[in-house]
Amino acid sequence: MRLSTRAQYAVRAMVDLSLYSQGRPVSLKEISRRKEIPLNYLEQLFFRLKKGQIVTSVRGPGGGYVLARQESAIKVGEIVVTVEEQLNPVACLDEGDRSCQREARCLTHTVWQGLGERIKGFLDSITLEDLTREARTRPTGEGSSGKDVCQPVG
Amino acid sequence: MRLSTRAQYAVRAMVDLSLYSQGRPVSLKEISRRKEIPLNYLEQLFFRLKKGQIVTSVRGPGGGYVLARQESAIKVGEIVVTVEEQLNPVACLDEGDRSCQREARCLTHTVWQGLGERIKGFLDSITLEDLTREARTRPTGEGSSGKDVCQPVG
DNA sequence: ACATACTTGACAATTATAGTAAGGTATGTT
DNA sequence: AACATACCTTACTATAATTGTCAAGTATGT
Numbered sequence: 376m377r378l379s380t381r382a383q384y385a386v387r388a389m390v391d392l393s394l395y396s397q398g399r400p401v402s403l404k405e406i407s408r409r410k411e412i413p414l415n416y417l418e419q420l421f422f423r424l425k426k427g428q429i430v431t432s433v434r435g436p437g438g439g440y441v442l443a444r445q446e447s448a449i450k451v452g453e454i455v456v457t458v459e460e461q462l463n464p465v466a467c468l469d470e471g472d473r474s475c476q477r478e479a480r481c482l483t484h485t486v487w488q489g490l491g492e493r494i495k496g497f498l499d500s501i502t503l504e505d506l507t508r509e510a511r512t513r514p515t516g517e518g519s520s521g522k523d524v525c526q527p528v529g
Numbered sequence: 530m531r532l533s534t535r536a537q538y539a540v541r542a543m544v545d546l547s548l549y550s551q552g553r554p555v556s557l558k559e560i561s562r563r564k565e566i567p568l569n570y571l572e573q574l575f576f577r578l579k580k581g582q583i584v585t586s587v588r589g590p591g592g593g594y595v596l597a598r599q600e601s602a603i604k605v606g607e608i609v610v611t612v613e614e615q616l617n618p619v620a621c622l623d624e625g626d627r628s629c630q631r632e633a634r635c636l637t638h639t640v641w642q643g644l645g646e647r648i649k650g651f652l653d654s655i656t657l658e659d660l661t662r663e664a665r666t667r668p669t670g671e672g673s674s675g676k677d678v679c680q681p682v683g
Numbered sequence: 684a685c686a687t688a689c690t691t692g693a694c695a696a697t698t699a700t701a702g703t704a705a706g707g708t709a710t711g712t713t
Numbered sequence: 714a715a716c717a718t719a720c721c722t723t724a725c726t727a728t729a730a731t732t733g734t735c736a737a738g739t740a741t742g743t
Contacts, residue, residue, distance in 0.1 A: 435742045
């Protein structure tokens with residue numbers, strides 16, 4: 376029951392983007408440096424995030440990525456779904472799956488369905504704003520080094 | 530964000546055991562036949578379920594497995610955790626993980642932690658009794674063929 | 684022109700999962 | 714005692730997914 380590191384990276388990167396961009400584009404190089412995520416890997420992630428209309432891009436020197444919407448309008452669940460493709464706990468919940476045709480007879484189906492809904496619901500209840508608000512109210516200095524997420528600073 | 534098929538099989542098998550055992554041991558051969566799960570694979574699962582004290586075993590001819598407790602005292606979450614080992618959405622929540630030492634600085638940590646708690650909480654809110662009750666109130670006949678879970682009957 | 688930085692596809696390495704195989708042990712029945 | 718049943722345990726293989734790398738391209742500001 377593991378979230379892919381893709382999803383974890385994506386959320387971390389989006390938090391970084393949100394914190395360091397004040398309307399100005401942030402290059403992946405910057406994010407890569409701050410968050411210690413391989414640049415090429417980030418590029419893949421942001422390719423998806425752009426397709427998912429969560430960010431927009433600015434090409435050329437001084438370019439980079441910008442949030443497509445306000446922080447408060449970007450849900451963590453969105454980010455995760457965009458890079459993960461599927462958030463369903465079991466395959467038979469996926470769209471187009473035909474292995475579980477008679478839902479009424481499927482005892483455990485209801486359980487997995489409910490589980491999926493809880494997961495999605497929870498992640499959708501948290502916005503980028505919620506995550507950055509916390510970071511902004513912290514004392515600056517070491518704490519604002521950017522490595523805020525699951526990476527020991529010392 | 531997929532649950533392993535191990536976990537899905539385990540829950541299905543436990544439902545089967547619960548339905549067909551009235552105090553009497555049910556052999557894995559039976560369950561294997563009804564649920565179309567490879568016998569050897571089932572053996573592995575029940576090895577874990579026994580260690581997890583969710584079932585007890587009776588050896589020899591006529592033997593099999595029996596629920597270790599009442600249906601109402603066996604939570605789906607327990608079954609899943611027992612065969613999955615880990616239910617945490619991210620690695621840094623695992624016991625003994627040292628990669629995320631300064632929790633206070635980890636912005637997204639809280640999200641994954643909350644997610645893990647929701648998942649566990651939801652699965653723990655459902656018991657075997659909940660699942661079998663539904664099955665028992667259904668009309669018998671084709672519906673009681675045993676293939677009740679994510680396996681089309683026709 | 685040149686440098687920056689996004690864009691895109693292909694691919695290799697690693698890991699986890701699913702499933703198979705095989706041999707052993709306990710125990711009830713004849 | 715012999716046999717059949719069914720649990721017990723370990724080891725292994727194949728497959729798939731994930732993670733991460735590489736490489737070559739395109740757009741654009743200076």
